Each structure stands twice: as structure tokens, then as C-alpha cells.
Amino acid sequence: MESDDTAVLIGVSRYQDPSLPDVPAALNSLHAMHRLLTDPDLGGWSEERVFVLEDPVGAAESALRLHRLAEETTGTLLLYFVGHGTVTRTGELCLATGDTQIRYPDLTGLEYDKVRGALLESPAQVKLAILDCCYAGRAIRGLAGSEKDHLAEVTDIHGVYTLTAADRTAHVPPDQTAACTSFTGVFLDVVREGIPGAPRVLALSDIYPELKRALKTRGLPEPNQRGTDTVKAYPFSRNVAYAGGEGFRLVPQERVDFFFKILAAQPRHALTAVNLENLSDWPGVYLLHQGRNDAPEIVYVGKGDRSIAARLRDHLRKIDGRCHLDLDEFSFNYLKLDDDLDYVAPERLMISRLHDQGLSPAWNHNGFGNRDSGRMRDTIRIDSGNFDALYPIDLTRPLRTDGPALDLTAHELALHLKTELPYVFRFEHRRDALDSTRLTVPEGPLPADRAFRLLAAALGDQWQISALMGRVLMYLEQRRRYPSAVRYYAGEEVSDVIPDCHTLTP
Known part of the structure; x- marks a missing residue:
């Protein structure tokens, strides 16, 4: 089942490999991020759409869950990871799960390339990745001096934003009992305290400068970001410091x-x-x-x-x-x-x-989007700026470029025209008259005008086919005039006319 928005929060605090020390602060950060996102006065996310993966042991489990959720998301996809990050022999970022071995991260960890694949394949319109781990910056910049390792070329995909904690070693406070990691802790502080002077809704472009300034002031590793200008405008949270104090919903x-x-x-x-x-x-x-x-x-x-x-x-x-x-x-x-x-x-x-912005779309409110307006509107004079007046129907358009001669009833040809013409062809359903009238469509090309001439000639002058600027009508009527008509067919007679339009004044 597809969903608008999905947040996947992954936090790893316990590791089996003694070379990877436990990080209690990661679990605190995971829960704190969950509270921030689901707080109706801040993130406003639905509890049902925020999925928390706490201390996953195997990388395959996490990768599979992420891919499945990403495939179902059509609106916003948010990934948050907190825990150890390591580097493979080829220099790629690898997110460590519970059973990751430091000597074989590419075999036992969650390679960022798999995360990249989930983002690439997701139909989500906005994709956000927040990585709080060592070497997270490699998801953006790759190894210095190497052009092979730009792992975050994922951000070349439209609508992807990546925020990372550190290029090398991320920071945790000495006492992790109740504390968050330094990066996540400061990020949460910025959002919870709000930003005076910023809009009522904090976009990622509002949060990042404040986050970077606060981390730098405290002597902590500086973050990195990458994304298009569009995705940086994503409204992440309500600004509690906004002077107007209006609600979360955007005006x-x-x-x-x-x-x-x-x-x-x-x-x-x-x-x-x-x-x-x-x-x-x-x-x-x-x-x-x-x-x-x-x-x-x-x-x-x-x-x-x-x-x-x-x-x-x-x-x-x-x-x-x-x-x-x-x-x-x-x-x-x-x-x-x-x-x-x-x-x-x-x-x-x-x-x-x-x-x-001076970019007013010309075809809105000029009749372009309208469907058949019905019989009562056929006699209305239209404006000279109307779509039908500017771009009348093409009566020379071929219904076929070649073909054999066909013996049809008038009803069969009328139904064929109604299906094949790229504009409205409306006709009176007099089955007795239409079914009893037969005609021959000659072999070769058949433009629309030729088809109307054949129909009119077969039906006689008791019927009239009226080609208006936007549609064609065929009714059992004689000499009725329509303001927007360009051509009439009645029996063997075909007459062109000048339509009567309202002239638009500046």
C-alpha cells in the first residue's frame, strides 16, 4: 500500500565487535528524534508513518526494510541514522549494524550504496537523509582526491537532501547515560528553540546555518549538506520562535x-x-x-x-x-x-x-481545460482570446492516411468520427434515419472535412453539420446559425463563414 510520507529512523547503540564500542547516546538520539518528528507542535508527522529500527543486528534486515518502505512512499521519504560509521577498503561509507565487523564492513555492514539504491528507486518526491555517524561526510564529498568515491551522487537526483554530522570522527559527550550525540543534540536544540527572525515554518535552509554555527561555537565537528535549492526549502518544522505564533499549517x-x-x-x-x-x-x-x-x-x-x-x-x-x-x-x-x-x-x-511574477499562464481560464460544454452553450458568443478562437479545430486532419473503400451506414461513420476525432463531435441519435442511410467511403486518405461532406451528402439537406471553432455538431435541423461556426455542411452544399466573437479590449 502506497503512502504519502515515511520516516525511517535507525539507531544502533550495541555492537558485537569489541573494536566498535557501544554508543548509548545513539539510542537516546533515536528516541529524541522520534519525539521531535511526531510532536504536533514541531514536526507534525503521523506516528503511523514513522518507523523506528532500534539496534538492528543484521545489515540485510535494515536494508530490506528500508527498500520496502521506500518503494511504498510517494511524498516525503526521510532516513535518519545514528551509530557508528566506517569505511570500506574502496573508501565507501558503511553504516554499522549490531553484527558489523570492523575488518569486513562491506560484507557485514550496511553500505551506503544500498541506501543510495533505496533513494534512487523510491517514487518519493522529496528525499531526506540525515546521517549522524563517523565519516558521514563521505556520503557527500567522497574521498579527497578521488573522483570515484562521490557516493552522494544520489543527491544529483532531483529532490534529495543529505545532511551529515562529520567528515571524520563524530562526537559524543563523555557521559552518555541520558545525553544525545553532539550532532543530534544540537540539531534538536535548534529546532526546539526555534530561530528568531525566520519564517513561521523552518525549512532545511533555515536550520543548517544555525546548526553549523552552534556546532562550530562549541568546538564540535562541523556538519555538511548537499541538495538542490528546491529541496532545501522543505518545511521541516514549525518555528516556535516566530513572532506571529501562528499554527503549524502553512498559510x-x-x-x-x-x-x-x-x-x-x-x-x-x-x-x-x-x-x-x-x-x-x-x-x-x-x-x-x-x-x-x-x-x-x-x-x-x-x-x-x-x-x-x-x-x-x-x-x-x-x-x-x-x-x-x-x-x-x-x-x-x-x-x-x-x-x-x-x-x-x-x-x-x-x-x-x-x-x-509576470508569468501568467495563457491557457488557464480561456477554455482550454473545458470539456464539452453541452447543447445549451453552442449558441454563446465566445471571446476572441478564447482557446477555440485562437486555435480552431483542424478540419484537414486525416482520419486515415490510406485504406480500402468502405460501405457504411451513416450511424457507423458518425460513431467512428466521434471516436477518432481529437475534438468533440456531437450528433443527434436518430437511429432510424442514421441506420437506414448508407454511404461509401472511397479508398485512400480520409480527412475530417471529406468525411463530413460524405455524411452531409448522404443524409440530405434536412440535416446540418456545423463545424464550430471548438467542436462539430450534427443535428436534424435546417439553416440554424451558430456564432462560433466556421463551416456548414448541408446536403451537397458546403459554406464557410466568419465566426462572431467578442473582441477583447486591453
């Missing part, structure tokens, strides 16, 4: 700014049928881009309450059937959110924030 502007930063930094994908087939059904938000350069224009901000893929398939189909648009220019990025989408990422506020 709308901050919430939208955070999610938009995350969303905008996701990798872009070409808007193709193949890419959408590979996109699993999941609710979330997305951006539609137009342009071939590295900074294409955002033309639409959307959400899929049930399926992002389904919404994007609708968009691909709509764009593909329009004049003046090149499907090769379009791309999208997305963010999965199994949550109340109206709360976490309301379209209205996201569009407003883009407008404030």
Missing part, C-alpha cells in the same frame, strides 16, 4: 510557493502518447509548457484529482486536433500528491502567484 501563500518550487523543478517530459502511457495513474498537479528552448512558457497549470495521466491525455488529444499548434513544442512536468489538492496546491492560488 496559503507559503504553501503554494513551496509546492510551486517543487513542481517547477521537476524534470520536463515531451507531451507524447508514449510518455503518458508510462505515467501511472495518480492524483497531483502539473505544468504544461510550450516552446522548444530551455525555458519554455508555462501555458497551463492543472491538477488531476484522480489521474494526472488522464488529464494530460485529454490535453494531448485537444492540442493535436488544433490549427496553429505544433505538438512537438509541448512538454509537461508533474508532482504526485495523494492529498486534498484544493488545500495543498489550489490552482487559483498557483495561477495568481505566477501572475505576480
